[in-house]
Amino acid sequence: MTTSMPSLLFGAIADDLTGGTELASMLVARGISTGCTVGLQAPIPSGNLAHVILLKTRVIAASDAVRQVLEAADRLAEAGARQIFFKYCATFDSTPAGNIGPCAEALLDRLGGGVTLFTPALCETGRTVYQGHMFGGAQLLAESPKRFDPLTPMTDSNLVRVLQAQSKGRVGLVPCLTVDAGTEAIRNTIREQSARGETLLITDTIRERDLAAIAEAAFDLPLMTGNSSVAAHLPPAWLAHGLLKTGDLVAASLPAVNGPAMVLAGSVADRTIEQLERFAQSNPLLTIDLASAFAGDDVVAEARAFAERHLPDAMIAIATTAPQVTVEALQEAHGRETVAARAEAILAGIAQILVRELGVRRLVVAGGETAGSVVKALGIDRIAMGAYEGPGLSRAIAHLPGLPSDPLALMLKSGKLGGANIFTDVLQDMTRPSTIAPAIDTWPPTRPTTGKAS
Numbered sequence: 001m002t003t004s005m006p007s008l009l010f011g012a013i014a015d016d017l018t019g020g021t022e023l024a025s026m027l028v029a030r031g032i033s034t035g036c037t038v039g040l041q042a043p044i045p046s047g048n049l050a051h052v053i054l055l056k057t058r059v060i061a062a063s064d065a066v067r068q069v070l071e072a073a074d075r076l077a078e079a080g081a082r083q084i085f086f087k088y089c090a091t092f093d094s095t096p097a098g099n100i101g102p103c104a105e106a107l108l109d110r111l112g113g114g115v116t117l118f119t120p121a122l123c124e125t126g127r128t129v130y131q132g133h134m135f136g137g138a139q140l141l142a143e144s145p146k147r148f149d150p151l152t153p154m155t156d157s158n159l160v161r162v163l164q165a166q167s168k169g170r171v172g173l174v175p176c177l178t179v180d181a182g183t184e185a186i187r188n189t190i191r192e193q194s195a196r197g198e199t200l201l202i203t204d205t206i207r208e209r210d211l212a213a214i215a216e217a218a219f220d221l222p223l224m225t226g227n228s229s230v231a232a233h234l235p236p237a238w239l240a241h242g243l244l245k246t247g248d249l250v251a252a253s254l255p256a257v258n259g260p261a262m263v264l265a266g267s268v269a270d271r272t273i274e275q276l277e278r279f280a281q282s283n284p285l286l287t288i289d290l291a292s293a294f295a296g297d298d299v300v301a302e303a304r305a306f307a308e309r310h311l312p313d314a315m316i317a318i319a320t321t322a323p324q325v326t327v328e329a330l331q332e333a334h335g336r337e338t339v340a341a342r343a344e345a346i347l348a349g350i351a352q353i354l355v356r357e358l359g360v361r362r363l364v365v366a367g368g369e370t371a372g373s374v375v376k377a378l379g380i381d382r383i384a385m386g387a388y389e390g391p392g393l394s395r396a397i398a399h400l401p402g403l404p405s406d407p408l409a410l411m412l413k414s415g416k417l418g419g420a421n422i423f424t425d426v427l428q429d430m431t432r433p434s435t436i437a438p439a440i441d442t443w444p445p446t447r448p449t450t451g452k453a454s
């Protein structure tokens, strides 16, 4: 008799790096061994129950995004994944051209199943969906700061309409009363709606228990889509359906890492600005003026000089944040994509110098697009995730090509998440080893080390 390696229970494709590491860290917190690779080149290691491929496809051309997610899905399918999950932002970050709709439809065509769900809600942060409308706390999405996002301004709160505008198939809604009625009601509705030709179904989602019911209803769909939060409820469904045993669950551990510490922030979200302001109350912060970069100033050299003045004694932060009026003026002058690409290239260049030459070994990057550029510039293609500890708190370890014995403690923070003190708290936490037992019975997990941070 031959024994084969256990197949992957779950293969995920994330459209950006902050969200993708968040998803991997949630599975790790549940006790699921989870691999995490960046881009399409790194091999998928065997022996894990789940794997997340981190892409940077949120705002690229839809055709390129589709090509990449299909290649990622093929690789995960080859590794034996029994379900593919397409991960996007809780605030449904996309443009009228996509890329949530085109990617999900291409995946659905490739994987079959005929229908998939869209569950973006992240209830623990107050991001909910009611009657198809997304809320951030009491604010409709289009009335929240998300309407000013530099790359994906969200000006319509009705996700059924938003998704329909970027999809060929028909979009429907699994309404809150159905979700509240539980798993069987959700499964019946999925069947009825797909029989009517509605194959792309937004789910109303208000409470954490709604996420659990939706995950239980969707655990056997070939394709599921949403934010990390719904995927975090899949492991209990796997246990209930005999796909997983409690003996398969593993504790998550992270080693202590010392060495110079830095925050790089390319997010201009209000939350990140607040976090930088708090950090700057007791640590040096350099804010790069993008207008002067466009005028030809060597802002990377300026950042190196700033870092040399302060490292290794202080933790430092370097950011491209600017008030909304300045962001808009820059975008008017140079174009939205050009400004974003310039800011990302500057921060990626700074990361290379500070990590490779000045020895930074504790790094927090704020912003998903920014994180994609920084991680690529550092040549990191696989990330060992620690356990999710709360919104914005997904620590990891990466090994730098050429310096494999020199780990980099890394956290890729969603621009819009995390508490005010997150930067100092996390950089300090990185100096302590941690082991966290699987949170299989309770969710969201309690925060053992960083109670102050979220």
Ligand SMILES: Nc1ncnc2c1ncn2[C@@H]1O[C@H](COP(=O)(O)OP(=O)(O)O)[C@@H](O)[C@H]1O
Residues within 6 Å of the ligand: 018, 150, 151, 266, 267, 268, 269, 290, 320, 321, 322, 326, 327, 330, 339, 340, 341, 342, 343, 344, 366, 367, 368, 369, 370, 371, 413, 414, 415, 416
């Ligand atoms: N001052 C600025 N003006 C305009 N765009 C900026 C500025 N600073 C950074 N950006 C760009 O804004 C985008 C922010 O996206 P991202 O890094 O994903 O953050 P978030 O997680 O908040 O969405 C990046 O592409 C970044 O390069």
Ligand SMILES: O=C(O)[C@@H](O)C(=O)COP(=O)(O)O
Residues within 6 Å of the ligand: 016, 018, 019, 020, 022, 088, 089, 090, 091, 122, 227, 228, 367, 368, 369, 413, 414, 415, 416, 417
């Ligand atoms: O919902 C979230 O905030 C995350 O899951 C996520 O995708 C983060 O994306 P960015 O806000 O662009 O960092």
